[in-house]
Amino acid sequence: MKQVTIGDILKAKGQRKLVMLTAYDALFAKLFAPHVDMILVGDSLNMVFAGRQDTLSATMDQMLYHTQAVCAGAPNSFIIFDMPYGSYTSQELALANAVRAYKESCADAVKLEGGLERAPTIAHLVQNGVAVMGHIGLMPQHVRAEGGYKVKRDLTKLLEDAQALEEAGVFAIVLEGIEAKLAAQITKSLSIPTIGIGAGPEVDGQVLVWSDLLGFFTDFKPKFVRRYLEGATLVHEALERFVQDIQQKNFPGPEESY
Numbered sequence: 001m002k003q004v005t006i007g008d009i010l011k012a013k014g015q016r017k018l019v020m021l022t023a024y025d026a027l028f029a030k031l032f033a034p035h036v037d038m039i040l041v042g043d044s045l046n047m048v049f050a051g052r053q054d055t056l057s058a059t060m061d062q063m064l065y066h067t068q069a070v071c072a073g074a075p076n077s078f079i080i081f082d083m084p085y086g087s088y089t090s091q092e093l094a095l096a097n098a099v100r101a102y103k104e105s106c107a108d109a110v111k112l113e114g115g116l117e118r119a120p121t122i123a124h125l126v127q128n129g130v131a132v133m134g135h136i137g138l139m140p141q142h143v144r145a146e147g148g149y150k151v152k153r154d155l156t157k158l159l160e161d162a163q164a165l166e167e168a169g170v171f172a173i174v175l176e177g178i179e180a181k182l183a184a185q186i187t188k189s190l191s192i193p194t195i196g197i198g199a200g201p202e203v204d205g206q207v208l209v210w211s212d213l214l215g216f217f218t219d220f221k222p223k224f225v226r227r228y229l230e231g232a233t234l235v236h237e238a239l240e241r242f243v244q245d246i247q248q249k250n251f252p253g254p255e256e257s258y
């Protein structure tokens with residue numbers, strides 16, 4: 001049985017804050033599962049896991065592989081499959097790929113980026129029994145077209161996008177890179193939960209990329225990230241001790257030997 005259902009997510013609005021975190025493998029999914037409402041197998045894995053410059057080259061096969069791993073590590077978690085760039089350019093393609101996500105993994109829902117222009121595709125998925133999470137504001141899959149990651153400030157457009165997605169039937173919307181006071185207004189205008197990332201505190205929940213949250217990604221720190229662990233530093237310190245112990249013939253000791 002899943003610990004969290006769509007019903008629980010919808011009911012949380014106005015009652016308690018929702019927590020979502022990315023995971024890309026079984027090991028970390030298992031660690032995160034007891035603490036979060038939702039696990040997002042984000043296409044950010046293309047940067048974090050595969051070391052690419054942006055998310056655009058992630059493929060359906062890669063996303064499925066990682067979602068299967070997350071499912072194995074956290075079988076009872078509410079898991080969201082992030083539809084990669086190019087996998088939902090038409091209603092038919094979107095449905096075929098969402099069906100793959102359902103058939104080939106334990107994903108409970110899919111997420112796709114886009115506002116008003118994406119609403120007919122989302123409505124098509126919802127009508128065919130797919131649970132969809134929306135994603136508006138800063139859309140990382142638009143990074144090449146927009147020439148960078150740009151915070152969004154056009155309230156009229158954002159409200160129009162959010163409204164269109166709610167009407168299309170999404171159960172929640174990620175608000176990314178949106179001025180805090182605008183995100184608060186969008187959140188108030190909807191009856192479904194908003195999950196913010198770089199969208200201030202007045203949203204219905206928060207999501208972060210796990211390696212930002214735990215300090216494993218250190219090339220730069222986006223303004224919206226708070227590190228709850230200095231993961232990279234801890235790894236370096238542990239490996240220094242490991243190397244030292246080997247050099248000084250302290251590892252393995254009698255207790256680690258047969």
Ligand code: KIV
Pocket residue numbers: 022040041042043044045082174176197207208209
């Ligand atoms: O891919 C991802 O990790 C995401 C989150 C940043 C919301 O879409």
